[in-house]
Amino acid sequence: MSLIKVKSRGTDNVTGGGRRNLLINGAFNIAQRGTSSTTANFTTVDRWRLNWGGGGTLTQAQHTLSSSDTPYTLGLRKSYHATVTSASNAGGTWSQFEQHIEAQNIAQSGWDYTSSSSKLTFSFWVKSSLAGTFYTQYRTVDGTVYYYNKSFTLVANTWKKITHTIPGNSNLTINDDNGHGFTVIVAPDYGTTYTGHAQAVADAWYVRTQNSGYFPNFAQDWSNTANATFEITATQLEVGDSATDFEHRSFDMEMEDCERYFQTYSDQLWQGTNEHATNYSLYLDGKFRKKMRATPTATIVGTVNIGRPQVGVTQRPNAIGGLSKEGFYNCSWPSSGTYGGSLGTHGDAYYRMVVGAGPTNRIDFSAEF
Amino acid sequence: MRTITDAQYKKDEVTGENDIIFCKLNGVESSVPLDEDNVDYAEILKQVKEGTLTIKDAD
Numbered sequence: 001m002s003l004i005k006v007k008s009r010g011t012d013n014v015t016g017g018g019r020r021n022l023l024i025n026g027a028f029n030i031a032q033r034g035t036s037s038t039t040a041n042f043t044t045v046d047r048w049r050l051n052w053g054g055g056g057t058l059t060q061a062q063h064t065l066s067s068s069d070t071p072y073t074l075g076l077r078k079s080y081h082a083t084v085t086s087a088s089n090a091g092g093t094w095s096q097f098e099q100h101i102e103a104q105n106i107a108q109s110g111w112d113y114t115s116s117s118s119k120l121t122f123s124f125w126v127k128s129s130l131a132g133t134f135y136t137q138y139r140t141v142d143g144t145v146y147y148y149n150k151s152f153t154l155v156a157n158t159w160k161k162i163t164h165t166i167p168g169n170s171n172l173t174i175n176d177d178n179g180h181g182f183t184v185i186v187a188p189d190y191g192t193t194y195t196g197h198a199q200a201v202a203d204a205w206y207v208r209t210q211n212s213g214y215f216p217n218f219a220q221d222w223s224n225t226a227n228a229t230f231e232i233t234a235t236q237l238e239v240g241d242s243a244t245d246f247e248h249r250s251f252d253m254e255m256e257d258c259e260r261y262f263q264t265y266s267d268q269l270w271q272g273t274n275e276h277a278t279n280y281s282l283y284l285d286g287k288f289r290k291k292m293r294a295t296p297t298a299t300i301v302g303t304v305n306i307g308r309p310q311v312g313v314t315q316r317p318n319a320i321g322g323l324s325k326e327g328f329y330n331c332s333w334p335s336s337g338t339y340g341g342s343l344g345t346h347g348d349a350y351y352r353m354v355v356g357a358g359p360t361n362r363i364d365f366s367a368e369f
Numbered sequence: 370m371r372t373i374t375d376a377q378y379k380k381d382e383v384t385g386e387n388d389i390i391f392c393k394l395n396g397v398e399s400s401v402p403l404d405e406d407n408v409d410y411a412e413i414l415k416q417v418k419e420g421t422l423t424i425k426d427a428d
Contacts, residue, residue, distance in 0.1 A: 039395075178406060279382055294406035299399045319379060321388045323402040330388070332379065335428070369408045 021247045022109055022120075023047075023099055023184065024257045026235040028078040031062040032264050034359065038085065042368055045080050046258035052095035054191060056088030056223050063231055070159035071125045071233050075248055079125075079233035082188060084225060092193040093223035094214075096137075096185045097232060100369055102293065103142060103181025106174050111239045113140070113168040122184060123163045123243035124235040130228050131156040132220035135202070136164050137185040143173030149202045149215055161234075163243040169205040178293050180369045184237055188230040189222035190215045259290045263365045266358025269307075272331070274351050278342045281321070281332035282306060282351055288327045292367040295323050302361030306333070306343075307352045315339055317353060320363065371395055371412055377425040390424060 030046040037043035038059050040051050050060040063081035065072045071079070080097055112118035122136060131154055138148040150164040174181045197212040208214065222228050234246040272284035298320035306315040316339035322329035331353050334340030343351070355361055376392035379400075390401045390413060401409045416422035 275382070281382055295402040295404035297394070297399050297401050297407060297409045299394070299397055301397075318398050319389065319391050320400045321379060321381060323389065323400065323404075330381065366409075367407065369406075 019247060019249070020236070020238045020244060021249075022101060022105060022237040022239075023235050024261075025254055026246070027076055027248070027254075028062055028080045028233060029251055030254050030258045031078075032258065032262055033364075036061040042262070042366070045078075046262055047368075048080055048097060048099050050080070050082055050095065050097055052093070052223075054088070054092030054094055054193065054223075055090035056084065056093055057086040058095060059083045059085045065233070069127075074125075074234065074246065076125070076233045076246070079231040081229065081231040084223060084228040087224045087226040087228075089221065089224040090193075091191040093189060093191040094187075094194055095189050095223060096187045098183055098185045099235075100180045101182040101184070101237075103175040103177050103179050106182045107176040109239050111168065113172045113174055114170050116167045116169060118168045119165050119239075119241040120168075120237060121163060121165045121240055121243050122235070122237045123161065123246075124186065124232050125159055125161050126152070126154065126186070126230075126232045127157065127159045128154045128188065128222070128228070128230045129157055130220055130222050130225050130230075132222070133218070134222075135187050135190075135215050135218075136162070137183075137187060137215065138166055139183040139185070140172045140174055141180050141183065142175045144171070144207055146172055146205045147200075147208050147214075148205050149200065151202055151216070165241050171205065184235075186232055186235075187215065188228075189218055189220075191221075191223065192217065256290060259288075260293050261366070261368045263288055263290070263292070263296075264358070264362050265365075266355055266362040269352045269354045272351055272353060274343050274349055276348070277344055280315075280335050280340065280342060281330055282317070282353060284329055284331060284353055286320075286322075286328040288325075288365065292325045292365065293369070294367045295325055296365035296367040298323060298328065299364045299366070300362075301364060303356055304331075304361065304363060305354045305356075306331075307354045308350065313343065313351065315341065315343065323365075325367070371409065373409075373413055373416060373422055376413060376422060378427040380427045387427060 024047045028045045061081045063079045152162045194214040196217045197210040200213045270284040272282040315333045317331035378387040381388035
């Protein structure tokens with residue numbers, strides 16, 4: 001009897017079990033904080049931030065792709081998009097899309113980061129309104145911080161898939177913990193204040209000691225080009241020396257990974273108890289949907305009320321206490337003022353903390369880094 | 370760098386211990402836990418060490 005070898009489906013490019021992409025929200029489908037912002041850092045898409053400085057302003061956005069965008073034909077529907085809303089020719093301008101990866105996720109990825117023969121590959125689709133040569137950068141941040149730059153060229157207003165492979169190095173340190181261990185950067189621009197030093201090489205790991213040692217010089221000045229745009233999507237960082245097809249994930253799977261770092265709650269109420277009539281706080285059973293990376297910072301946005309059926313209550317909490325990776329157990333409000341003061345005779349009773357309709361009204365919990 | 374102002378400890382009313390630092394992060398009122406894995410708390414400690422931020426005691 002002859003034996004027939006049956007080839008399994010969907011494993012040709014898999015380097016190990018589980019997911020390949022070490023980046024979270026690589027397709028930018030999750031944007032819990034909003035879809036457009038003129039503020040830097042974490043203000044739109046999850047896990048990613050657009051940072052800039054040195055002059056001028058940018059707008060960052062979760063951009064919806066159309067059928068005329070090449071990545072759309074590959075199943076991508078969103079990109080992370082930057083626009084120069086105020087141009088500047090200052091030498092100190094800089095901008096970068098970046099994601100910080102937990103050290104333990106790199107340490108346990110299968111990449112032998114101390115070996116030059118072991119590789120990581122970063123692939124992504126990118127389009128810029130300005131033609132030129134741009135850079136990606138990779139950093140390890142435990143111990144001595146190491147940098148690795150790679151360049152790519154773009155034709156104006158034309159999507160291009162970029163694949164960059166980087167080796168390990170015996171000097172790299174990556175801890176096995178929940179801290180920041182590795183950074184992936186795509187840089188539309190860095191001004192001459194931060195570029196051009198001989199130490200800022202491409203295609204080799206180096207230790208930056210000079211302010212002008214971040215990158216080689218950028219030939220073009222994207223920051224000084226009014227209304228210039230730059231967008232990326234299908235970002236994937238994987239172990240190995242070649243890029244596999246982008247790993248599409250369902251919306252809820254991606255959201256679950258994002259919520260290790262950021263959770264927001266609207267249209268919600270928590271039942272609680274006012275322990276004492278003259279306290280300015282309420283005890284609650286605030287359990288998070290998912291355990292977070294670290295104890296998060298809590299921010300109340302918009303209006304959050306204290307309520308009790310049949311009783312007029314005017315207090316509005318402005319602080320969340322008893323925080324942990326798992327949740328919180330307290331909210332409090334000012335001791336006086338229109339929305340402050342004690343609950344008076346209604347102590348030792350059940351109340352509710354009520355969050356109204358989002359996204360205007362919400363409580364954000366951030367364990368980002 | 371995050372702009373941190375109006376920092377003040379708040380106590381847990383049950384334990385009587387400092388529980389959070391209530392402050393404005395980039396102008397937004399925030400509750401920062403006393404956990405060094407939290408980057409906002411780490412930034413607060415850094416600015417206190419550099420002498421650019423003072424945390425008021427709890428009321």
